[in-house]
Amino acid sequence: MRRLRPETRWAYVFVLPWLIGLVLFQAGPMVASLVLSFTDYDLIGSPEFAGTANYARMMEDPKVARAIGNTVVYTLLHVPLAIALALALALVLNRVTGRAAGAFRTIFYLPSMTPYVAVGVLFLFLLNGQAGVVNQFLALFGVEGPQWTTDPDWILMGIVLMSLWNLGSTTIILFAALRNVPRELSEAAMIDGAGPWQRFRAVTLPMISSALFFVVIINTITSLQMFDQVYTMFFGNQTAQQSYGDAALFYVVYLFQQAFQFLRMGYASALAWVLFLVIAIITLVQVKVGNRLVYYEAEEHAG
Amino acid sequence: MSGSSVNPARTTAVPPDRAAAVSPGRTGPARSRRAGLAPVLVSALVAALAACGGVGSGGGGGGEKSGGGASLTTMGFGLPDEIATVRVEAFKKARPDVALQINEGQFDEQAFLSAIAAGNPPDVVYLPRDRIGGYAARGAIQPLDGCVTEQGIPTGDFYPAAQQQVKYDGKWYGMPEFYNSIVLVVNDKAAKDAGIDPAGIDTSDWDRLAELAGKMTRAKGGTIERFGFYPKLPEFLPLWAKANGADILSADGRTSRLDDPKVTEALAYAHRLVEAQGGWTKLKAFTDTFDYFGEGNPFAKDQIGAMLTEQFVVTAMAGTTPDVAITVLPFKDRRGNPVNNVGGNAWVIPKGARNPDAACAWVKTMTAADTWIAAARARADKRAQEGKAYTGTYTGNAKADEVIFSEIVKPSGRKAFDDAVKVIRSVQQAGFVVPQSAAAAEFRKAWEDAALRVLQGDQKAADALDRAHAEGQKAIDEATS
Structure with a gap:
C-alpha cells in the first residue's frame, strides 16, 4: 500500500469521527433495512425471510399508488413554484443595497427558522375553511374559498401553499449566485442595447444556472421525502388520523405508518428502498439533462 | 471507548x-418523526x-x-x-x-x-x-x-x-x-330555538332526530354558525352500528361484521345527517376550530346544537364554564335502550x-x-377549595365508583351537572366495547377510512363497508395465522 503523506493521515484522523458516524448511523442502518426489506419483521419477534413478497405487495397495494400519485403531483407543483418564487425574491434582494440589505436578508430567511412541526400546526389554522385567514382574505374579493384542510380535492393544494412558506434557503442560495454574476457582463450587454429581460435571459440566467440546477435537485429530493408538516397536520394524533383519509397520504407518511403503526418493518424497508432508487434515478436523469443546460465557469478554462 | x-x-x-x-x-400534542x-x-x-x-x-x-x-x-x-x-x-x-x-x-x-x-x-x-x-x-x-x-x-x-x-x-x-362513557350533550339554547324541550330529545327515532338536526343548524352563506347535531363520525361508527342493532366484529375478534346491512344503514343515515347540515368538508373544518376544554367551548359559544361525546367533555365544562346551559342525555338505540361505547x-x-x-x-x-x-377525595377537596363543583371521577373500578358517587360526589347546586352525573352513571352498565383482535389497529383503520370515504362523498356506504370488510378480515386473518 502506498505510504500516506503526514497531512493526508492527519486529514483522515480529523475526518474519522464523521466516518464512524457515517458507518454506524447511516451505512449500517441502510444495509440493515435492505436486508429487512426481504423479511417479515414486526419489531418484536425476529425477522423471517420472505423473499420478494414485500416488493410484490407494493405492486398490488392501492395505497402505494395513491401515495405515489400525491407525492408526484406535489413535487411537480412545488418545485417550479418554489424556485420561481425564490428567484423572484432573490432578484428583489439583489436590488436592495446599503444597510437595509442585511435586514432584508434576515427577514427573508426567518420563516426557515420556524420548525416544520410548528409550520404544520400554524397552517392548519390559516387554511381552515371556516375560520382561517386565507379564506377571510379571499372573502375580501368576494371569493368563497375552498375547504383547504378537509376537502379531499383541495388538501394537496393547501399543502403546496404551505410549502411556499419555507423558501429561505433556496432564496439565499440563488441570491449568493446572483451576487457572483460579474457586473461587467451586464454592463457590456446594456451598452450593446440589451433590455432588462434580455439581460436576465442571456446573462443572469446562464451565470446562475449551476445554482438553479442545485436547488432543483435539492427541492425535488425534499419534495419526494415530504413528511414533517404533512404528518403534523393530517396524521399527528389519533383524531387527525381518522379525519382526513388518503388525500394527504404522502409516500413517506405511508412508509412511516406501515413501520410504526402497523409494525410491518419489512414492508416499510422495501418502501424505503424503492424511494431511494427512484430518487437516485430522478437525480441521475436531472444530472444528465443538467449537463446540457448548465454553464460551469471552470469549463471555459478547460476548453 | x-x-x-x-x-x-x-x-x-x-x-x-x-x-x-x-x-x-x-x-395530545402532535408527534414528529424526529421527536x-x-x-x-x-x-x-x-x-x-x-x-x-x-x-x-x-x-x-x-x-x-x-x-x-x-x-x-x-x-x-x-x-x-x-x-x-x-x-x-x-x-x-x-x-x-x-x-x-x-x-x-x-x-x-x-x-x-x-x-x-x-x-x-x-x-x-x-x-x-x-x-x-x-x-x-x-x-x-x-x-x-x-x-x-x-x-x-x-x-x-x-x-x-x-x-x-x-x-x-x-x-x-x-x-x-x-x-369513559359516551353521552348526548344538548345545548339548551339551540333546542329552545328549535322549539323543543331539551330534556325531551330522544335519539331512538331517527327521522325525528334528522328533523331536529336540521332545525338546530345555523349557517350564513358558506359559513357554518352552528352544527345542529354532530354524530361524531367516523370515530363513533361502532356506536351507531350498535344503536342499529349490529356489531362490527364478532365476539371472538376473528370475523368482521362490517358487511352487515345494519352497519351500512347506520352509516348511510349518519352520512345523510351530515349532508343535510352543510356537508362534511365544511362541518369538519368548523369542528376543527373547537376547543372543548377551554372557556370558549362550542357549547358556551353556541356553535353546537347537540353532540355525542365522551363524558370528560362534560366534566371539563363543569370546571371551565359552570354556568353553561346544557342537558346531558343517554344515547338511545332504535329500541329506546341506552347504548354506550366505553373506552x-x-x-x-x-x-x-x-x-x-x-x-x-x-x-x-x-x-x-x-x-x-x-384520589377522588383529594380531587373533591381541591375543587371545594376552588369553589367549584366536583363532578366525579369515572374509574374502571366499579367498586371505587360506588363509593365515589355515593359518598364523595355531592350535589353541586348546578342542576345541569348534577343531572349529568346521574345520566353518566346510568349509562355505565350499558357500556360495550369492540372486541379485541390481533389486528386491532388495522381493523380500526379499515372502518374509519370507509366511513371517511362515505363522508367525503367518494363512495356509497355499502361499497365502502364492503371494502373495509375485506381489508379488515384480511388483516385479522394475517395476524392470527
Whole structure:
C-alpha cells in the first residue's frame, strides 16, 4: 500500500469521527433495512425471510399508488413554484443595497427558522375553511374559498401553499449566485442595447444556472421525502388520523405508518428502498439533462 | 471507548420525558418523526456515557438493578393532577423499596416499540385499551394472569366492559384505568330555538332526530354558525352500528361484521345527517376550530346544537364554564335502550420488563378501589377549595365508583351537572366495547377510512363497508395465522 503523506493521515484522523458516524448511523442502518426489506419483521419477534413478497405487495397495494400519485403531483407543483418564487425574491434582494440589505436578508430567511412541526400546526389554522385567514382574505374579493384542510380535492393544494412558506434557503442560495454574476457582463450587454429581460435571459440566467440546477435537485429530493408538516397536520394524533383519509397520504407518511403503526418493518424497508432508487434515478436523469443546460465557469478554462 | 462494547440493555437509561403532561382521553400534542427518534438516540447516548463511567457509577442515570433496591420505570403516564399524584404516593407507601422513575408524557407507540425491540423496555406502560389485542398477539406485552393470582388483584371490581377490553384470547393483558362513557350533550339554547324541550330529545327515532338536526343548524352563506347535531363520525361508527342493532366484529375478534346491512344503514343515515347540515368538508373544518376544554367551548359559544361525546367533555365544562346551559342525555338505540361505547387506558407490562414483580404491584395499586377513592377525595377537596363543583371521577373500578358517587360526589347546586352525573352513571352498565383482535389497529383503520370515504362523498356506504370488510378480515386473518 502506498505510504500516506503526514497531512493526508492527519486529514483522515480529523475526518474519522464523521466516518464512524457515517458507518454506524447511516451505512449500517441502510444495509440493515435492505436486508429487512426481504423479511417479515414486526419489531418484536425476529425477522423471517420472505423473499420478494414485500416488493410484490407494493405492486398490488392501492395505497402505494395513491401515495405515489400525491407525492408526484406535489413535487411537480412545488418545485417550479418554489424556485420561481425564490428567484423572484432573490432578484428583489439583489436590488436592495446599503444597510437595509442585511435586514432584508434576515427577514427573508426567518420563516426557515420556524420548525416544520410548528409550520404544520400554524397552517392548519390559516387554511381552515371556516375560520382561517386565507379564506377571510379571499372573502375580501368576494371569493368563497375552498375547504383547504378537509376537502379531499383541495388538501394537496393547501399543502403546496404551505410549502411556499419555507423558501429561505433556496432564496439565499440563488441570491449568493446572483451576487457572483460579474457586473461587467451586464454592463457590456446594456451598452450593446440589451433590455432588462434580455439581460436576465442571456446573462443572469446562464451565470446562475449551476445554482438553479442545485436547488432543483435539492427541492425535488425534499419534495419526494415530504413528511414533517404533512404528518403534523393530517396524521399527528389519533383524531387527525381518522379525519382526513388518503388525500394527504404522502409516500413517506405511508412508509412511516406501515413501520410504526402497523409494525410491518419489512414492508416499510422495501418502501424505503424503492424511494431511494427512484430518487437516485430522478437525480441521475436531472444530472444528465443538467449537463446540457448548465454553464460551469471552470469549463471555459478547460476548453 | 469503542461503541461496540456498549450494551444498552445493561443500564436502565430511559427516554427523557416528552414535556407535555397528559390528561386522560385528550389527544395530545402532535408527534414528529424526529421527536420520536430523539429519545432512542438519547437513551443510546446515555447508555454509552454510563458505560464510559465504569463500574459503580450508578445512582445518576437511572437505578441499576444490582443489590437491594429494585427500580420501576413507567411510560405513557403523566402527573398532571392529584388523581395521578395521590395514587403514585400510595404506591410509594406500599413499596418504599422500589426506586420509581416516571417518564412523563403521552404514550408514543414508536418509542414503546423501539424500546422493546432494543431490549430495553419500561417496566409498566400506560396505553389506550383498544390497542391491547395487537400488542398481545405479537407478544409485545405479557399476560398478567400470574400477576393477578400472585398478588390477588380483585378483577371482579372492574366494569365488565373494561374487563373485556383488557383481555385477549382469554388471558388478562392489562388492568383498566378510566372508564369513559359516551353521552348526548344538548345545548339548551339551540333546542329552545328549535322549539323543543331539551330534556325531551330522544335519539331512538331517527327521522325525528334528522328533523331536529336540521332545525338546530345555523349557517350564513358558506359559513357554518352552528352544527345542529354532530354524530361524531367516523370515530363513533361502532356506536351507531350498535344503536342499529349490529356489531362490527364478532365476539371472538376473528370475523368482521362490517358487511352487515345494519352497519351500512347506520352509516348511510349518519352520512345523510351530515349532508343535510352543510356537508362534511365544511362541518369538519368548523369542528376543527373547537376547543372543548377551554372557556370558549362550542357549547358556551353556541356553535353546537347537540353532540355525542365522551363524558370528560362534560366534566371539563363543569370546571371551565359552570354556568353553561346544557342537558346531558343517554344515547338511545332504535329500541329506546341506552347504548354506550366505553373506552379508556390500561396498565400493561411489556415483554422483557426487568422488574415484573414491582410492575405488578404498581398495576394493582394504581387500579385498586382504595387508591381511586383516596384520589377522588383529594380531587373533591381541591375543587371545594376552588369553589367549584366536583363532578366525579369515572374509574374502571366499579367498586371505587360506588363509593365515589355515593359518598364523595355531592350535589353541586348546578342542576345541569348534577343531572349529568346521574345520566353518566346510568349509562355505565350499558357500556360495550369492540372486541379485541390481533389486528386491532388495522381493523380500526379499515372502518374509519370507509366511513371517511362515505363522508367525503367518494363512495356509497355499502361499497365502502364492503371494502373495509375485506381489508379488515384480511388483516385479522394475517395476524392470527
